[in-house]
Amino acid sequence: MGDTSGLGEPTLEEQIAAYQREFRDLDPQVEKIVNALSRLNRRMNVAYGRQTAELGITNADWEVLKALVLSGAPYRMGPSDLAKRLGLTPAAMTHRIDRMVAEGLVTRERDEANRVRVIVELTPAGREKWQEAMRMATVFESDLLQDLDQDERTALGEVLTRLLRRVEDAQPDAGGRLTDLD
Numbered sequence: 691m692g693d694t695s696g697l698g699e700p701t702l703e704e705q706i707a708a709y710q711r712e713f714r715d716l717d718p719q720v721e722k723i724v725n726a727l728s729r730l731n732r733r734m735n736v737a738y739g740r741q742t743a744e745l746g747i748t749n750a751d752w753e754v755l756k757a758l759v760l761s762g763a764p765y766r767m768g769p770s771d772l773a774k775r776l777g778l779t780p781a782a783m784t785h786r787i788d789r790m791v792a793e794g795l796v797t798r799e800r801d802e803a804n805r806v807r808v809i810v811e812l813t814p815a816g817r818e819k820w821q822e823a824m825r826m827a828t829v830f831e832s833d834l835l836q837d838l839d840q841d842e843r844t845a846l847g848e849v850l851t852r853l854l855r856r857v858e859d860a861q862p863d864a865g866g867r868l869t870d871l872d
Contacts, residue, residue: 702726734834741826747819750786751795755820758796758812765812769798772810795819 700708702725706718735749742752757775758765767775773783787810790796795816801807812820835843 702729737830738827741830742823744826745819745822747793747795747823751790751793752820752823754786754790754810755795755812755816755823758810759817759820765817766809769808769810790816 699705702722705725706716706721709716709721710718738752739749742749747755753776754772757772758767761767769783769787770780772778772787773780776783778786787796787798791798794813797811797813799809799811801809838846
């Protein structure tokens with residue numbers, strides 16, 4: 691098989707042809723959609739990783755910043771809530787928070803109302819990193835979708851949301867990670 695993608699892997703068409711050769715029950719239309727989504731996801735993750743690296747943060751840092759922003763003002767969460775949201779073990783979350791505290795992206799303080807509880811809070815520097823990452827992502831995403839008109843974007847968003855709901859319904863525990871990505 692030729693490597694026409696330049697990335698060390700066969701084109702979608704070459705991959706599907708090989709699958710059909712080896713597994714005759716394959717629906718090539720389904721396989722093309724699933725493999726295109728998989729490749730798009732991988733390449734988008736690489737692009738986002740390059741953007742966060744430009745900002746001096748990791749994708750793992752970005753995930754914590756995003757979770758805190760999504761929690762709403764005052765952008766605070768307990769470490770166990772963060773770990774659960776990100777699909778991490780408590781030990782992995784502690785390691786991540788330690789690193790981010792040292793970098794000034796978050797603070798970790800005892801909850802004044804419950805001295806046993808710890809609160810992780812987004813710092814102004816962490817919020818600025820999140821905003822800059824969002825600015826960069828917005829440019830990348832606009833470029834990615836530039837060839838789709840508004841109706842196509844709406845239709846694609848609806849179709850992908852339906853697929854996501856189907857997977858979420860079938861695999862409700864699949865939102866987290868199987869292993870830590872640090």
